[in-house]
Amino acid sequence: MEGPLAIVVGILIATGVYLMLARDLLHYLFGLVMISNAANLAIFITGRLTRASPALIPEGLEVPPMPVANPLPQALILTAIVIGFGLLAFTLALIAQAYKVLGTLDVDTMRIAEPRKIKRKASP
């Protein structure tokens, strides 16, 4: 059952990497979205898939009566989704501000912090 989803994760990673390597920062952002989704999905799959009911315990019982979905990866993914959102929102704001200041979204031309060539210092 997990097989096809593992392939889905692979496709998301492949596309995400391809997008992140683009010159354009918006592409980069979209690649980041894809990779964080892929990571969540990977955690979800490796916790084993089941069509069983959600991890709920009916009233009056102490443990789930029948096999239920694995709750642990779900808890992890919930945290990851929210944090991932924080990351993406901040990246987006950063991109917007970068464009405002630099006038471009082309990462190859953003060379203020690391200039094109380190010149060798003359010996003292």
Next chain:
Amino acid sequence: MGTAGGGENRDNGQAKLGRHLTLLTALPPALLTLLLLLYMPDIAAGRTISFGFVWIADLGIAFRFYIDALSLLFALLISAIGAFVAIYAVAFLHGHPQLRRFFLYLYLFIVGMLGLVLAGDLITLFVFWEVTSVASYLLIGFNHTSAVARRSALQALLVTTLGGLCLLVGLLLLGSVAGSYEMTQVLASGEAVRASPLYFAILILLLIGAFSKSAQLPFHFWLPNAMAAPTPVSAYLHSATMVKAGIYLLARMHPVMGQTDIWEWTLTCTGAATATVAAVAALRQTDLKLALAYTTVIALGTLTMFLGSDATIVIAAAITFLFVHSLYKAALFMVVGIIDKQAGTRDINKLGGLGQSMQITFVIALAAALSMAGFPPFLGFIGKELKYEGALAVASEPALVATAAVFANAVTVTVAGMVALKPFLGRPNHVYPNVQEAPAGLWISPLILGGLGLTFGLVPELVNDELITPAVTAILGTSETIELKLWHGLNIPLLLSILTFGLGIAMYLGLSRLRDWLSWDFSHAPTNADQLWDKSLEKLRLIAALQTNLLQNGVMRHYLTVIFFTISLVLTYALIRTGQYSLVFEWPHLNLKEWAAILLTVGGALMAGAARKPLIAICALGALGVGIALIYLFFGAPDVAITQLLVETLFLVLVAAILPRLPVFSPGRKIRFRSRDAALGALLGLLVTLTILVVLQTPFDSPASNFFKEASVPQAHGRNIVNVILVDFRALDTFGEIIVVFTAAIAAVTLLGHRLRRGKQ
């Protein structure tokens, strides 16, 4: 108060400080000398003192000190000559604006040297070893406005710390072989160390450390350059400290590492070669200070040469010479400092006739130089006789050692003449018409040091019984009796002495012609060690620039490529390591809605990847997000699905809000890059898929999941297990998550808010 007034006040303060400093600065080392002298009889009788505290208990490292006759001899030289140097420095640097800084460095240096020779633990020894490297860097570069001084300081630092690193590794290996870092235990485990397969490695590493510090070939070039330091520092560096640190290490390790063929041959040959090369270089110099500096290298080579042996007489010669050398070398450097200060030059070709106006300095120079040249009745004579006796007793190559010793000593005689005769005899020079005798503060220290050389020569018992003999005993580990006396009768050493004087005097008389010949010869040499050093530093910079441009070229895509590629390598490695799995892909039975969700996800991803316009890409991303949410929903995770949908919506809203302010996609990458990136993406995607499939083949076992299923109701009273995990069992994680999101929100608002305010203006 005006600026000028302030400056004047400060100058007055400096002057007052200078006067008061004289005694005060010399006081701590002088007191220490007295203290050590008090211990001397006890130590000479064979007692040792050990004290300290545990530093890092788990590693068996202690901050420990250990005093035996050998360390006492060195400590006495360091503190006593330190006191004289302090007195001299106050007069020499009188009125220097950074006098206080100078003494800070000097004391740091004294403390480092004392700690080094008194260390009772290998790690303690290393720590102080490095302290001396740093302190000497500060002292050599004291005239920090001079580029030459800065270069020399850096060179000394790099050479000695490079050796220091080797020393550290050597000491760690030695400690592991000996089973302890404690000096007494290390000293007692000589046989185990020599039998160890690591002996050769330890020896090489320790020797690199000692040779770099004590300026042996091929590390000899830094010491003459260290002449950039103020003269008091040179006097100290060359006589009692720094360069003697390596000699101390060799002497200290003699009982552990010595008595093997490789020890004897390496030390003898390196020492002899160093002494010979330095002797030739000394003859070429016209700067008195430089000539003296090369005689220090000669002396260090001689000491190294002798420490290779384990015959009593040879070690006795080494220790006696070490002691003599400290006294006269300090005095002579001080004399050169006086000449430089009074006459304004150190150039031997310009100096002459100073003897009439500077009688005291002349006498001091003569006393020290006669000791250096080894004339009777000075202590230097005894040292030299012992040296020849020792040289002839060296087991491996007596002829080689004796020849090197005679040549080195003859050059030493010549340099003694250069320093003590040439500047003072002959006609006065017009360069310094009104030269005067130096103030007492300058000549008192060399006077005492020179006087000591004479006193000890006349009454050698003063130093022999309680200093030299016990130190030799400490090195060899057996009780030794050594006789120091002026007249040994007519024997080969005496003949060699006479030969030395003859050769030395002849070279002094023919000095200018000799120098011409030597400098012609050497200016045609392709390169020397100093230039080689510069070239290798240049190469180092080149490599640094190359690798920086290669690895840190400032292109983000390049960095990302490297990161993704590295991840691919790690995953490949992990997959290969795991091995033992079958790649049989069982086609599963998914129902229609599940296939639809998968199709939506994959279709969204591919469309976003191919989209040329941002709006289409965003729509595709939305489809992708919904597809994934559906997958969560179908496989028992409704909570996750809801959150995914919510976040997806929020993100789309954010992007849509900001998108109008951004340009449409800039022109894409080149085809070459596009196919490369696609290949890298495909590789990584394939590897991740394979990894997941391999993980899925291992049996599933999760005690944590089962625990949460069972403990959810009884312990946390919650029926939605996922929620219970989030808000109860892992509440701290969730709290951290909230902080992260808030921080991101604040940062984003700051970024965008800045933008909004600007917009209003």
